[in-house]
Amino acid sequence: MSPNPICNKSSKRKRNLRVKAALLVLTSLLAVISGCSGSNAADPSTDAASGNASGQLHKMTVMLDWYPNAVHSFLYAAQEKGYFAEEGLEVVLQMPADSNDALKLAAAGKVDLALSYQPQVLMARSEEIPVVSVAALVRHPLNHLLVPADSGIKSPKELAGKTAGYSSIPLYEAMLRTMVEHDGGDPQSIAMVDVGFDLIPAITAGRVDAIIGGFINHEQLILDKENHPVTSIDPTAFGVPDYYELVLVAGEQGLQESKDYYSKFMNAARKGQQFVQDHPKEALDILLAHEDSTAPLDPQIESRSLDILLPLMDAGDQPFGYQTSESWSRVADWLSGSGLLSGGTESDEAFLNL
DSSP, X not given: OOOOSOOOOOHHHHHHHHHHHHHHHHHHHHHHHHHHTTOOTTOGXXXXXXXXXXXXOEEEEEEOSSSSOGGGHHHHHHHHTTHHHHTTEEEEEEOOSSGGGHHHHHHTTSSSEXXXXXXXXXXXXXXXXXXXXXXXXXXXXXXXXXXXXXXOOOSGGGGTTSEEEEOSOHHHHHHHHHHHHHTTOOGGGSEEEEOTTOHHHHHHTTSOSEEEEEETTTHHHHHHHTTOOEEEEOGGGGTOOXXXXXXXXXXXXXXXXXXXXXXXXXXXXXXXHHHHHHOHHHHHHHHHHTOBTTBOOOHHHHHHHHHHHHHHHOOTTSOTBOOOXXXXXXXXXXXXXXXXXXXXXXXXXXXXXX
């Protein structure tokens, strides 16, 4: 999180604050005068290529979905290589205090962008939280059903009479029930246990026979490294629609007021992703230099993770981040059928390609 800048009591710094305040007032007056003369100081189309007319960069804040890890490499590459600055942007990347708050913060304009998940965007909109996805970052599910490799379980219906752990999210419970039913099994025959964030210890200690909510680019890799190999079962092979695992989300109001800035952000993000594809090792070095002290990264895990992620982030002939109405419609229909939408939602209004 950002440090609190208002902690200084020295007279010298107080004088500096007064000077800064005076400059801010002067800047505001100049902006008003400029506005009266017919120019739009808030419109990025009137800015200089390296920032606005005063040479300043436009600040944008991005709330990550988790601590910095391989999936965020394109953001740190764009920041480190100056791609954001080339678009006239100063981008601040923040870790969430609670990942459940990211969409609400974006909707309220407290952050400009947030990383979230396609189903959660639709669920939020059904609760009248005004957010819009502006890019599909990971185009396929990372969340798979994970079972011990020596369990003999090959398909979801074979979990009948067994226990499955999930991570506090009703979506994951619905996914497993869909998978079992699609496989010809009885979802009610499986005991679902909410294990919170303890997915790994739950399965390694044998408290559950399977977990859902663990990602193939994280939990599966850690389990393998800790000599607890697991078999992953893809939910899209058993009735769950092929959804965008990770999306980039903006609040409706902020997007309407400053769409050009969001387009500039995506221009830089695409350059960042291209750099990661072309120079994965250097991109990982950049990421590792930005690891959070509270969540140190394992270079081996992150390298393997990036190998998994890059093909899943590739939009083929379309630009990085491209989204289709068919995907949003399929996911909305499944969520509605699973009872996960609290109200009606128009799937075509949930996303915008920039």
